[in-house]
Amino acid sequence: xxxxxxxxxxxxxxxxxxxxxxxxxxxxxxxxxxxxxxxxxxxxxxxxxxxxxxxxxxxxxxxxxxxxxxxxxxxxxxxxxxxxxxxxxxxxxxxxxxxxxxxxxxxxxxxxxxxxxxxxxxxxxxxxxxxxxxxxxxxxxxxxxxxxxxxxxxxxxxxxxxxxxxxxxxxxxxxxxxxxxxxxxxxxxxxxxxxxxxxxxxxxxxxxxxxxxxxxxxxxxxxxxxxxxxxxxxxxxxxxxxxxxxxxx
Amino acid sequence: xxxxxxxxxxxxxxxxxxxxxxxxxxxxxxxxxxxxxxxxxxxxxxxxxxxxxxxxxxxxxxxxxxxxxxxxxxxxxxxxxxxxxxxxxxxxxxxxxxxxxxxxxxxxxxxxxxxxxxxxxxxxxxxxxxxxxxxxxxxxxxxxxxxxxxxxxxxxxxxxxxxxxxxxxxxxxxxxxxxxxxxxxxxxxxxxxxxxxxxxxxxxxxxxxxxxxxxxxxxxxxxxxxxxxxxxxxxxxxxxxxxxxxxxx
DNA sequence: GTAGACACTTGATATGGATCAAATCGGACG
DNA sequence: CGTCCGATTTGATCCATATCAAGTGTCTAC
Numbered sequence: 001x002x003x004x005x006x007x008x009x010x011x012x013x014x015x016x017x018x019x020x021x022x023x024x025x026x027x028x029x030x031x032x033x034x035x036x037x038x039x040x041x042x043x044x045x046x047x048x049x050x051x052x053x054x055x056x057x058x059x060x061x062x063x064x065x066x067x068x069x070x071x072x073x074x075x076x077x078x079x080x081x082x083x084x085x086x087x088x089x090x091x092x093x094x095x096x097x098x099x100x101x102x103x104x105x106x107x108x109x110x111x112x113x114x115x116x117x118x119x120x121x122x123x124x125x126x127x128x129x130x131x132x133x134x135x136x137x138x139x140x141x142x143x144x145x146x147x148x149x150x151x152x153x154x155x156x157x158x159x160x161x162x163x164x165x166x167x168x169x170x171x172x173x174x175x176x177x178x179x180x181x182x183x184x185x186x187x188x189x190x191x192x193x194x195x196x197x198x199x200x201x202x203x204x205x206x207x208x209x210x211x212x213x214x215x216x217x218x219x220x221x222x223x224x225x226x227x228x229x230x231x232x233x234x235x236x237x238x239x240x241x242x243x244x245x246x247x248x249x
Numbered sequence: 250x251x252x253x254x255x256x257x258x259x260x261x262x263x264x265x266x267x268x269x270x271x272x273x274x275x276x277x278x279x280x281x282x283x284x285x286x287x288x289x290x291x292x293x294x295x296x297x298x299x300x301x302x303x304x305x306x307x308x309x310x311x312x313x314x315x316x317x318x319x320x321x322x323x324x325x326x327x328x329x330x331x332x333x334x335x336x337x338x339x340x341x342x343x344x345x346x347x348x349x350x351x352x353x354x355x356x357x358x359x360x361x362x363x364x365x366x367x368x369x370x371x372x373x374x375x376x377x378x379x380x381x382x383x384x385x386x387x388x389x390x391x392x393x394x395x396x397x398x399x400x401x402x403x404x405x406x407x408x409x410x411x412x413x414x415x416x417x418x419x420x421x422x423x424x425x426x427x428x429x430x431x432x433x434x435x436x437x438x439x440x441x442x443x444x445x446x447x448x449x450x451x452x453x454x455x456x457x458x459x460x461x462x463x464x465x466x467x468x469x470x471x472x473x474x475x476x477x478x479x480x481x482x483x484x485x486x487x488x489x490x491x492x493x494x495x496x497x498x
Numbered sequence: 499g500t501a502g503a504c505a506c507t508t509g510a511t512a513t514g515g516a517t518c519a520a521a522t523c524g525g526a527c528g
Numbered sequence: 529c530g531t532c533c534g535a536t537t538t539g540a541t542c543c544a545t546a547t548c549a550a551g552t553g554t555c556t557a558c
Contacts, residue, residue, distance in 0.1 A: 077405060085405040099398050102391025107398045127390065131383050138376060142351025144393040149348050149356045151400035156326060156334040158407040159451025163545070194506060202408025204546055209507050225506080225554080412515070443536065453516055458537050474524080474536085 016040060017119075025093030025180065026067050027121070030139030038133070042125040045069075049112040055096070057109040064120045065097035071116025072191035075099075075108045076199070086200040088150070089113075089192060091177050098144050113191045158202045161240075166201040167211045168240035171221070175230060186233070190226040265289060266368075274342030274429065275316050276370070279388030287382070291374040294318075298361040304345070306358040313369045314346035320365025321440035324348075324357045325448070335449040337399070338362075338441060340426050347393050362440045407451045410489075415450040416460045417489035420470070424479060435482070439475040 017028045017040050031039055044064075049055055055066060055073060066073075073090040087108055090096045100107040101123060130137035157166050179185035190197075194212075198205040215221045220236060222229040230236060266277045266289050280288055293313075298304055304315060307327060315322075322339040336357055339345045349356040350372060379386040406415050428434035439446075443461075447454045464470045469485060471478040479485060 077401060079405075083409060085401075085409060087401045087404065099394050099401065101394040102387060103394065103398075107394070108401070127383065127387060131380055131386055134376065134380050137380055137386070138351060141376065141389070141393070144390070144397065145348050145350040145352065145356070147397050148393065148400055149352075151397060151404060152326060152334075152336045152348065152357070155336065155400060155404045155407055155451075156328075158404055160332060160334060199408075202404075205506075206508085206547080207545060210545095213507075454536075455517080455538085456515060458535095459515095462537075 017043065020069070022067075022069065022093040022181075026119075027095070027136065027139065030135045031133060032135070035133055038129060039136075042122060042129060044120040044122070046117065047120060048115065048117045051112055051114050051116075053112050055110040055112065055116075055118060056106045058106055060106050062097075062100050062103050062106055062123065064122045065095055065101070065126070066110070066118040066120050067095050068092050069117040069119055072113045073110050073116060073118075074113050074192060074196055075110045077108050084199060086196055089174075089196075089200070091191070092181060094177075095143055098147050101144075113196075154200075163201075163203050163207050163211050164214070165240050166203065167197070167208065167215075168236045170197065170201060171228070171230060172233070172236055172240060175233070186230045188228060190228055193226075266292065269318070271316075271318065271342040271430075275368075276344070276385065276388065279384045280382065281384070284382055287378060288385075291371060291378060293369040293371070295366065296369060297364070297366045300361055300363050300365075302361050304359040304361065304365075304367060305355045307355055309355050311346075311349050311352055311355055311372065313371045314344055314350070314375070315359070315367040315369050316344050317341045318366040318368055321362045322359050322365060322367075323362050323441060323445055324359045326357050333448060335445055338423075338445075338449070340440070341430060344392055347396050350393075362445075403449075412450075412452050412456050412460050413463070414489050415452065416446070416457065416464075417485045419446065419450060420477070420479060421482070421485055421489060424482070435479045437477060439477055442475075 017023055017026070018036055020026070020028070023029065027039060028036055049071075058078060068090050070092055072092075073096055074086055075088045075090065075096060076084045076086040078084050087099075090110075096110050096118075097106065126140075130140050157169055161169070174188065174190070175185040178188045192200075194205050194208050197203075198208045201208070212221070212223050216223055218235070220230075220232045220239075222231055266272055266275070267285055269275070269277070272278065276288060277285055298320075304322060317339050319341055321341075322345055323335055324337045324339065324345060325333045325335040327333050336348075339359075345359050345367075346355065375389075379389050406418055410418070423437065423439070424434040427437045441449075443454050443457050446452075447457045450457070461470070461472050465472055467484070469479075469481045469488075471480055
């Protein structure tokens, strides 16, 4: 599949957010064409992480937030007692690390779920820039408030919904995020393991597995390992009482 | 009950954040003495709400965020099906409405839990000001990321902890927030009903009640209605595995 | 190709907290 | 001071999901 890449630029070399296929999802979307080079001036592009590698963890001093360029990332909080709580999954175009701005260290640990490349935005430079570009500042506020809302939605899911409802909501959320990237909203491959899904949704792995097979038996989805096909989106929306918000952020 | 209020200033009259007893908790803490009047220029002070009144709800177009001056506020999401999910409690010095910046409408409903006064910060003016005062901008980012972290902590509590752990964590959080305001961290009166606690923590009212009496029988707390005395904070911290963060935000 | 390790599935059983039901408390108001 | 209604407590029972226990599948590395 991955044919040899002829000249992988080590990394520096000015980024061209301009030409990035994600520019309509990522920070550039809030910036005028002619200010774009100011963002390109501060971004560090081209860092690549293999599956399982940490982008940062809770002991890393906070420096930057990261945009996912390709691949995917899971963030989680590890408690003193070593328990993990997955707090989110991040796909291309999404920004990781907004939960830590102004903290000494990152508030969570970010791990690549597959081979993943990211763009890094040093926070001091980014804050300086948002001070000059009101549109960008507004967009940052918006992204952060979205993140708060998402997290509230998650809390809601965890406290009020059944296992089936939670899983349906997750599948729908992923679906709409694939769609945003002009990929199939019904056929995709889950970037995360059942374990991560279970942890994220506050369930046992066994329960996740059972719900997947139940959905499959009902003809709502087809799943083979991480490959998923949503056969009946409406049914999923029925199952998930609280689908509205999760879907159209 | 509400005796006539002799001269309630309709509202204008320039605020003096300067002299506000909460200036070390609220937005002024991020502002140089000599820039403070710029914040005072944009804040609308003196709005008062009686218990049960809405500061805003999900149909209100987003205009402002609010700082609690006295009293307390509960925020919640009301779903189409009418279910409520309490997303937070806000006490003096804390900022409400950060979850909605950049949205058309408020993402939640805010209700006064008791007689409450708030300071209103129109968001357009505030964004303009944060563009000029880097310290204030930084502080806003920090507050918002704190809110994300809090919400993640809540999600964690909901998905991993028992009823006792959740309630212990809430009591400790309230305790430290009272302490921050130089009030007793061990003797206080809960601003919210058992019902709100239950909803917030994803429990049934009955369970909350039972845990309160259990804690009481164990001599950890003393509770009579909303009056609470924490007799053994260490024991509470023991009960709540995940106390660390909740306490010292 | 095979060993080992991990990811996932399936089945049987246990349990924390929900739900249902009812009593008691407490405050607002006449 | 008594009434009424919502808030809180207490008790009995039930259920969704965790937990425990075996498989079975699948990927990696040698």
